[in-house]
Amino acid sequence: MIDPLSLIHRYYPEDNALRQLLIHHSQQVARHAQRVAAAHPELSLDTDFLYRGAMLHDIGIFLTDAPGIHCHGTAPYIIHGRLGAELLRQEDDPEAEALARVCERHTGTGLTAQTIIERQIPLPPADYRPETLEEQVICYADKFYSKSHPERERTYEQTLQSLARFGKEGVSIFQHWHALFG
Numbered sequence: 001m002i003d004p005l006s007l008i009h010r011y012y013p014e015d016n017a018l019r020q021l022l023i024h025h026s027q028q029v030a031r032h033a034q035r036v037a038a039a040h041p042e043l044s045l046d047t048d049f050l051y052r053g054a055m056l057h058d059i060g061i062f063l064t065d066a067p068g069i070h071c072h073g074t075a076p077y078i079i080h081g082r083l084g085a086e087l088l089r090q091e092d093d094p095e096a097e098a099l100a101r102v103c104e105r106h107t108g109t110g111l112t113a114q115t116i117i118e119r120q121i122p123l124p125p126a127d128y129r130p131e132t133l134e135e136q137v138i139c140y141a142d143k144f145y146s147k148s149h150p151e152r153e154r155t156y157e158q159t160l161q162s163l164a165r166f167g168k169e170g171v172s173i174f175q176h177w178h179a180l181f182g
């Protein structure tokens with residue numbers, strides 16, 4: 001079983017601003033996902049997996065160029081999920097593939113091949129939308145937190161507004177999730 005903090009410390013060996021930000025943000029998402037699971041026992045969510053997936057969903061950010069959040073890599077930030085998925089797929093663990101899918105499916109409310117082509121996102125055109133309930137809960141929880149403003153939690157209304165700039169489909173998906181998980 002993959003230990004998220006050990007993996008984070010492997011890829012983020014220095015106790016610096018980026019590692020602290022990643023852990024803080026990931027813990028925020030994990031706590032939110034755990035609250036969803038506690039509030040909705042009827043969903044039978046795997047709480048251990050929710051924790052590991054939430055803690056690792058952004059593992060690939062160090063490879064990206066986003067200096068505002070201490071990332072000094074070379075890749076565009078929009079592909080950090082795919083980069084994280086590639087890191088996890090290198091792990092010799094039966095759970096690695098499921099955790100990799102969490103990484104690559106959490107951008108926005110998920111990316112479609114059509115969106116990737118239309119917006120010229122440097123990813124292979126494919127469907128990167130959350131499928132399992134756990135993937136959806138982690139993606140949902142992530143939308144309430146920004147690494148640019150780690151000190152605050154967005155409200156539902158602020159989250160809708162943030163998603164609206166990317167189109168109505170993402171807003172609709174988030175509203176559906178909120179009806180299920182909120």
